[in-house]
Amino acid sequence: MDGQAKLDAYRKKRDPGQTPEPFGGPSSSPGATREGAYVVHLHDARRRHYDLRLEVGGALESFSVPKGPTLNPGERRLAVRTEPHPLEYLHFEDVIPEGNYGAGPMIVWDSGSVRYLDEPAEEQLRKGKLEFELSGHKLHGRFLLVRLKDSEKDWLLFKKHDAFAAPGGDIVQEKPRSVLSGLDIGELGHASDIASELEARAAALDAPVGSIEPTMIPMRASPAPKGLLGSNYIFELKLDGVRCIARKNGADVLLQSRNLRDVSRVYPEVARAVHKLPAARLVLDGEIIALDQAGQPSFQRLAQRIHLAKGADIRRAETRIPVLFVVFDLLAIGDRDLRRLPLHARKELLQSLVRAPGEIRTLDMIEGDPTLLFDFCRERRMEGLVAKRSDAPYRPGPSRSYDWIKLKCERDDDFVVVGYTLGEGGRARLGALDVAAYEAGELRYRGKVGSGLDASSIEALLARLTPLRTDKPTARGPYNAAPRGRVHVRPELVVSVRFSGYTDDGNLRFPVFRGIRDDVAPEECVASPHADREEAEIERLAAESTHTGGAADEPTRVPVANPDKVLFPADGITKQDIAEYYAAVAPVLLPHLGDRPVMLVRYPDGITGKFFYQWNVPAGLPAWVPTLRVRLPGREDLLEVFHIRDEATLLYVANLGTIPIHVIASRVPHLEEADFFNIDLDVSGGTFANVITLARSLEDLLKQIGLTGFPKTSGQSGLHVFVPLGPAISYETARALADLLGHMLVRRHPDIATMERSKQRRGPRVYVDTGQTGASRTIVAPYALRAVPGARVSTPLTWDEVDDTLDPRAFDIRTVPRRVARIFDPMAALLTETPSVLAAIERLEKLALGRHVA
């Protein structure tokens, strides 16, 4: 039977002048079909049913399945074999008008590719037993069709036992919508209602009437600025695909690349899906991606389609390398131009337009804390994130603002220098370093590091490397090209390199020189694309926890074991009291903890018993407890610390017998940058009245140089003053600033203040301690409970409160919750202020100089 004859039955039933259904010509590829495309239609004809259509020999073998497919291997579904349909039917979704055969709406409920197992499809169909494997939007895995005895047309459809089998649930009920248009079958005939509702919403938001020229350049993201983002950003994964602006105007669809090239014919399935969206006119912005076996976007896979030009090649590629259009912005709908609307408004309209994931889907975004997404991204070795201001308009063209920001997943690691290449001009003597790392006991070349080298580091490196010169390569290659020459050295010098990942051949991607590491032995450099074992292990754990855990499993109530255990014997305060305290201050405490690695101080037997500090989370942590995997600056080991960003996690650590919680002055992912420094006014041999005097004087000093101090009681007998810094401030700078301020304070009050470390030499003076500022140095968090009799709290104050009536003993486990309810958090602005530190340093230098001269 050739293709033509196969479709006779189909043609006989239909009138090409009356039905929108396709009448494709014969497509003959006789013989042995091993794979192809498939579609499952949901058809609301006289009876609602599903049509499973499998590509076999240039046509679609069709089975009508009244109850639809199931993922439950225990169930069987009747499948009635019907007349073969033309291949074009793969993309058919429309309402078949009254009076025609099969009148009623029909949606593409699922589509994808099919692979026939064991034997070609024709052979299996003849024998009455067809085994196949589907890979689509909704259906996956192995299925089996078996012909009933004594019947030609009656078959049974089974799901085979495999990883995709799902005994519970009902996929046709859970995912009723079209994978083409996102509509459900009832909506198909009323798409224009959806469109007009969306237009009305756009009009209500004051989106102007206007059209978008096809010459509009897509909005670009800027490279990340150093330091912190504001709080009003949303985060999206940066997908490894090609940018696409899609326009629909009636029946016309135009897909444009980043450079406005017309790619409509390169991705016909995307064009078809855009055509089916429920709006006559629209403009979408998104990314076209191809997924690899593991379901991750793979640019390498997509690359096989980008350059296809011939129609036949593209048709074949459609099933072999399917692509998705992941949309992240809606720029126009109907006659409304949405670009001036804030992003969140455009996103809301987009969600209503793209109603279900299929060939077109919307890009997931998260609001608030991007840490988990960043971790996910790192684990999957994905490019990074894009942060977008949720209140920003769409600004076409090259980035002019930080409304969209690229955040790369970057890594720092140490590598052994095995040589260097010669460059040009100022780089004639050293162009780039050749670096390597140990793998399986031998040095493997990992690429050239040229960025980040300035004149002084080049001098320093040359001084160190020249004595190590040797005439043979010391690492296993292949080495990158060195057109101007190369010098080999013995593998003795270690450098720190920041990079964003590995290329396919195992070299560093975007490496930047960070400095010489004298504290690391060459043998310790074991960074590799396959990651070191510890990291791999932790990532495995993380993968498990994201798999099994998540917000859904988070307990609404965290049980407190031994609630009546007394942890403050003098005050009779129990573990339950502590948990209740932390729950009460959670609204003000959590913002100070979020994104910061924390260190717990645990007193399992109360404040008079043994205690210990704890960074790493204990083994066997429940999956719902979020953690951060961090590499603190100056340390090569990976920590997995608690990520206390919700009340449940806070209560979990309270239950462990945690009394104070310490934080560091950095937030992920910039652990090498301080976002505040701390000056500790420790009573020592002095008086609290003098602490007050010094604090006021410090406030005055800070004000003069344009900085703001945030005072808090230490919870013991002193005051801490936290000073927020702008973005990208190194700990060295922060420490220098703190020290300078400390010295000036002492100079102003030599009789009552000292920075003397030795207790004896301090005498009756207040100790101004600036030594608490430093990478991976911890500080008692605001609102942390201290392990002292009276259960005092390190309590943020307003400057008004810092006067001679201040009694730090008044802030304890009982009083602080009431205070928080009344005045909330005087220190909240610590997290948002970003003063100009450069300007502050300049003013400070002038101030210091003036005093010196006087």
Add this chain to the structure above:
DNA sequence: GAATGTG
């Protein structure tokens, strides 16, 4: 305080 390891 809780998990893991050891006698």
Add this chain to the structure above:
DNA sequence: CACATTCAACGCGAG
């Protein structure tokens, strides 16, 4: 089964 072990850290000046 009972019991032990583990749970942080770094620089600096004095002795």
Add this chain to the structure above:
DNA sequence: CTCGCG
């Protein structure tokens, strides 16, 4: 070198 100190 170890100790105390924060």
